[in-house]
Amino acid sequence: MRFGQQLRSSLIKDWYYNYISYDELKKSLRTDFEHIPQFNNGKKRKPWSEEDEKRFVKQLEDELDKVYTFQKVKSSEIIRRIKASEKEVNETIERTQAALQGDDRARADQPTEDEYMLLEEDLSDIIADVHDLAKFTQLNYTGFQKIIKKHDKQTHWHLRPVFAARLNARPFFKDDYDSTVVNLSKLYDNVRTRGSPVKGDSSAGGKQQNFIRQTTKYWVHQDNITELKLIILKHLPVLVFNPSKEFERKDSAISSIYYDNTDTWELYEGRLKKTEGAEAIRLRWYGGMESDTIFVERKTHREDWTGEKSVKARFALKEKNVNAFLRGDMTTEQVFEKMRRDGKKSEAEINDLEQLAKEVQFRVIDRKLVPVCRSFYNRTAFQLPGDARVRISLDTELTMTREDNLDGKRRCGDNWRRMDIGIDWPFSQLPKGDVELFPYGVLEVKLQTAQGQEPPEWIRELVASHLVEAVPKFSKFIHGTATMFPSRINLLPFWMPQMDVDIRKPVSHKFGIERPGHSTDASTSAALDDDSDDEFDNGDLPDDEDPNVQRLRATRDALEQHERDRHLSNVNGDPNVLDEEERLAHPKGLDTTEADYPLYDSDADEEEEALAEAKRVGGWQYQWKLAKRHIGLVADKALDLVKSATAVTPTAPTGTAPGAAVATFSQKRFKAPKGKKIHVPVRVEPKVSFAAERTFLAWLEFSIILGSIAATLLNFGDFISMTAAIGFTLLAVIALFYSMGIYLWRVSRIKQRRAVSYHDKWGPSVLCAGLVACVSVAFVYRLKYGGDGDLKGGKKWEGARL
Secondary structure: OOHHHHHHHHOOHHHHHHOOOHHHHHHHOOOOEEEEHHHOOEEEEOOOOHHHHHHHHHHHHHHHHHHHHHHHHHHHHHHHHHHHHHHHHHHHHHHHHHHHHOOHHHHHOOOOHHHHHHHHHHHHHHHHHHHHHHHHHHHHHHHHHHHHHHHHHHHOOOOHHHHHHHHHHOOHHHOOOHHHHHHHHHHHHHHHOOOOOOOOOOOOOOOOOEEOOEEEEEEEOHHHHHHHHHHHHOOOOEOOOOOOOOOOHHHHEEEEEEEEOOOOOHHHHHHHHOOOOOEEEEEEEEOOOOOOEEEEEEEEOOOHHHOOOOEEEEEEEEHHHHHHHHHOOOOHHHHOHHHHHHOOOOHHHHHHHHHHHHHHHHHHHHOOOEEEEEEEEEEEEEEOOOOOOEEEEEEEEEEEEEOOOOOOOOOOOOOOOOOOOOOOOOOOOOOHHHEEEOOOEEEEEEEOOOOOOOOOHHHHHHHOOOOOEEOOOOOHHHHHHHHHOOOOOOEEEOOHHHOOOOOOOOOOOOOOOOOOOOOOOOOOOOOOOOOOOOOOOOOOOOOOOOHHHHHHHHHHHHHHHHHHHHOHHHOOOOOOOOOHHHHHHOOOOOOOOOOOOOOEOHHHHHHHHHHHHHHHHOOHHHHHHHHHHHHHHHHHHHHHHHHHHHOOOOOOOOOOOOOOOOOOOOOOOEOOOOOOEEEOOOOOOHHHHHHHHHHHHHHHHHHHHHHHHHHHHHOOOOHHHHHHHHHHHHHHHHHHHHHHHHHHHHHHHHHOOOOOOOOOOOHHHHHHHHHHHHHHHHHHHHHHHOOOOOOOOHHHHHHHHO
């Protein structure tokens, strides 16, 4: 969707005149026509002049002032409304508590259910205003960026660097909604629970030593982060670690230092390949660099078939003792000496923590682990205090930085972390190669449900919505290491080639912020095509039309478009629009058994490298590999021709609405950069190996049956029977060796956890064709010569037998 159309369909009717006048700015980029006599009264645009530039810049600044002023006024209004609602909520809760503890007079003044409902509707209305203001900011900021891009492209006058300073002077797009979300969450939770919110331990890690959860991870585009927070807070409160103090920006900051061996990268590869027992060791702290408590954590991966769950275990350590502990100068007994004296934990708990500390200390010293990468982010956690059954965390401003001493640079020196940065995102003081800003937020949904229990309905709707993009097994450690060390890491995670793919999607179903008392549908957020520019002849209004008429016409068109988009999901057919990865997983209308196109071409790159190496060496191995490749290409081409010749043109299903769009499915190949490989996660269970063995035994059984048929035919003693027996014997021997080769290849790939196509598309077909050929030859000869199998060639056979 072009941005002009997107803006008209997503704007809020009551705020229409406060949006950027994108169409008018686009029209201002056009100059008048000038006459060209030598081209038969032809016309062309006049070149862009300095006067045109001044006119456009003034109009652009007026639009910026308009948007900035409205955003500032609306933001102040929302803050005043929140304070007023907070006062009303506190008074209502005080009356409720007084009624529970007071006399009859206090009970008579107890708030009714209708009062709480009105408060809840008022807060829902404020939440909707925050959502609308965030979308207003997003759309206008995108509009300014696009019109500047269009200006620089069409006029060749570079305005972007200059206007960036003017945008920073009116930073309407830099409003931080985190404190607003925290305040709204507290108020909404108090009203929802009628003044009795859930109490419990909300600390960042004091008593939470071991975690066993079912975790799913998603990417969230920056445009959808505020909306997602507002949706979640209506179901789960924001988890505030210290409710007694006012929320500050640094309260949500989390930093982690990941360790590895820079020679072998064994921890990185172990976590990437998800090998049994793979570990990740990190040191984490909450808040700024002044934090004195450092958590030493170890994450251990366990395969599901082992019956165990992956677990994260950690213990606390004072910052001043970290270096001594990692060097081995400080023993684990000294670490937990004070804990034993305090007596706040049982001896069994302390012994478990001490054993963990010994294992981590030994691993760091024995494997020569050093700091390699730091991850920083601001986390908004949603959870009932003391109840870990449902926990949702959203990490924003995710940044990875280098912590190593490689390449001749001493970043952390002999310390366990570098000290030249803190939580001052985006760490502009660091050189470009030392910092990586992750473009998305990371949503983690952690569930602890009983066996067979389904997650809440709203969570299922959330993860299926257009707001998130599922990225299973995403890891900050893996991504940061692969990004920070491109010359040292050759095995990449599967999501790396997709970093340049826009994850924004159209609205899939009715899910989003709704304003109470109105029939508004889901959020109007949709994909903005940053790479496609609006053409001047699309969406422009006539030049001779009155500006007021243009404005009214644009308003009417915008409202009509908005209504069409709102009711789009109610039109005939399935309202859900699948994104590209969903189409790959569920290609409706396609024969999935024939769609044998891998998503990643890592193995193809490996074959190319092997062929290039064989070419360098030369000899018969190169000739064999080259012939094998050409045979495979010819076979695939012949198969494609057969498929295209036998393909049937699909007809539209009955009941399809006239003019309805027909979905087309495309599969994109992601190729690894030259010299690198993409690791695609493959879940290997024991039944996979058993399945390969069963397939091999089935082929053996078939070969034995063919051999038995050949041996039986030999007993007839005539020429035709002998010829058929030879054919069946050769077919049995070929099937035997072929099945053995396929079995050994499959076992090797399973052990390597390779994401290759294990489907055998040629073997069964060739075997059936050979069997049909043998039976047909024997049948034709027997039919032709009847019962006398020695009529032709009988004398030769008789002589040979004598």
